[in-house]
Structure formats: C-alpha cells, structure tokens
Amino acid sequence: MSDLPSTAQVVIIGGGVGGCSIAYHLTLMGWKDVVVLERHELTAGSTWHSAGLVGQLRSDANLTRMMYYSTDLYRRLKDETGIDTGWREVGGLRLASSPERMEDLKRLVGMARSFGMPMEMLTPKEAWELFPIMSLDGVLGAAYTPTDGVIDPTGLTNALAAGAKSRGARFFTETNVEAINLKDGRVHEVVTNRGKIKTEIVVNAAGQWGGEVGKMVGLFLPVVPMAHLYIITKPIEGVK
Ligand SMILES: Cc1cc2nc3c(=O)[nH]c(=O)nc-3n(C[C@H](O)[C@H](O)[C@H](O)COP(=O)(O)OP(=O)(O)OC[C@H]3O[C@@H](n4cnc5c(N)ncnc54)[C@H](O)[C@@H]3O)c2cc1C
CATH class of the missing domain: 3.50.50.60 (FAD/NAD(P)-binding domain)
Known part of the structure; x- marks a missing residue:
C-alpha cells in the first residue's frame, strides 16, 4: 500500500x-x-x-437537472474509462393516484421539458402498455421518462x-x-x-x-440513516 x-x-x-x-x-x-x-x-x-435505479424526475429543478446530466455521463463513461457501468436506458414511469399528485407530475414534466429533458404524460392505459404487470386500480396517469435507466x-x-x-x-x-x-x-x-x-x-x-x-470540526449535521428496502425477482414474463 x-x-x-x-x-x-x-x-x-x-x-x-x-x-x-x-x-x-x-x-x-x-x-x-x-x-x-x-x-x-x-x-x-x-x-x-x-438498487441502481436512475429516475431523473425530482421535486426540485436543480436536482432534476443534475440527474439529466448524470444520464448523459452514464452513456459515455464506459467508452471513456473502459469500465462497464452496466447502464441500461429502459425508461421510467411515475404514477399518480390522486388529483394532487397528477397536478404535481404535470408541473414537474413542464419544468423538466423547459431544459430539454424528454418527458411526457401518459394515460393509465398507455402506462400499462409499457409495464403490463401493474394494476391500474386508482391510477390516474403517469409521467414517462424514456431516458431513465438502471446502473450497476x-x-x-x-x-x-x-x-x-x-x-x-x-x-x-x-x-x-x-x-x-x-x-x-x-x-x-x-x-x-x-x-x-x-x-x-x-x-x-x-x-x-x-x-x-x-x-470532528464541531459541526452538527442532521444526517439520519433510514432503512430502505427493495426486492430482487427472477425474470418476469412481459418485463424486460
Ligand atoms: C437498499 C438501498 C437501495 C438504494 N437504491 C437506490 C436506487 O435505486 N437509486 C439511487 O439513486 N439510490 C439508491 N440508494 C441510495 C444510494 O445508495 C446512496 O444515496 C448513495 O450510495 C450514497 O453514496 P455516498 O457516496 O454519499 O455514501 P456511501 O456509499 O455510504 O459512502 C460513504 C463512504 O464513506 C466512508 N467513510 C465514512 N466515514 C469515514 C471516515 N471517518 N474515514 C474514511 N471513510 C469514511 C464509508 O466507509 C463509505 O464507504 C439506495 C440505498 C440503499 C441502502
């Protein structure tokens, strides 16, 4: 060493x-x-x-812009460094199941589009066509980001x-x-x-x-660890 x-x-x-x-x-x-x-x-x-999920739509314009930049970086990092990041641009859906959430998604989509991010609002059926194993119960609509993805x-x-x-x-x-x-x-x-x-x-x-x-420098930083869960499944038919 x-x-x-x-x-x-x-x-x-x-x-x-x-x-x-x-x-x-x-x-x-x-x-x-x-x-x-x-x-x-x-x-x-x-x-x-x-879990390595990369969803770009955030509640704050600066965070969304950073995530937008990140996906661009993830696309070219393997060629630049020779190390495989496992980046897969599979697209991402955010669902709304209340009128308030629907309004919020529309606002966020408008904000993201203002700096060129590809995003669109989908009907529940259009969202279901992209992700057919989901239940449509209570779903009013969805925001779709085709350039969201997953990374190692x-x-x-x-x-x-x-x-x-x-x-x-x-x-x-x-x-x-x-x-x-x-x-x-x-x-x-x-x-x-x-x-x-x-x-x-x-x-x-x-x-x-x-x-x-x-x-160590006499500062109090309010950092609180939170438990966070996800599940890993075997391949599911109809889901890529
Ligand atoms: C179960 C789970 C699922 C998640 N899924 C996602 C997801 O799908 N998408 C997403 O975007 N995020 C996800 N996250 C969140 C994401 O993993 C974290 O936000 C991110 O990894 C934080 O990176 P970091 O570098 O800030 O912290 P860390 O990866 O924790 O790095 C901090 C490092 O500091 C080192 N360190 C600490 N103190 C010292 C010291 N005194 N001296 C030297 N070294 C020190 C530690 O050893 C550690 O390696 C998930 C998190 C968890 C737990």
Missing part, C-alpha cells in the same frame, strides 16, 4: 459514489492534487446496497474512480479519518490511522457517517 502524501489541495472523505464523483469532476475541472480517503474499500457504504452502482463508482485516477487523483482505502485539526478556525490537517495530510479543503462525502465527520 503506497504512503499517504503529507499535503493535498483537497481531501475527500468517503469512497462511495459521492466521493468518487466529486474526485472525477474536480479533476475534470483541472484539479490535480486530489486525495480520496476510504476507511474500507470503495463502495463499502450505502453505494454497495443501492459498483461499476459506476469504479468507473468514476478510474476517470479521476487517469487525471491524477489518488485513492487510499483502509484509511480511516479519525480527526480534522483546525488552525485559526480553518481546516488545517486530516488525521488518519495511516498518518496526517495537511490540506485547506476537506469534502465530507461520508454519506450516513457524515455527522461523525461534521463533529
């Missing part, structure tokens, strides 16, 4: 999809001296558990890390951040089980452990 550097322009804490994406994009912007610290292996946190979260994280590494970022796994030292009220040094790194910028990408990292 290579030695930690004694200094870095930025230290990113957390090697999940968030930390690796930040490293990817900082290096894309020309940052060279980027260090990512992960206490286990890349993807060891929530990322490993993710581990493949995605490794591809983002590979892109960042190819532009000079350094990744250190089995490296636990134990403290962050301040000097004159500013970040000065990150203390790990493998040594210290002087830096002026720390990015907290520790996901559900973000609160612990916040405490």
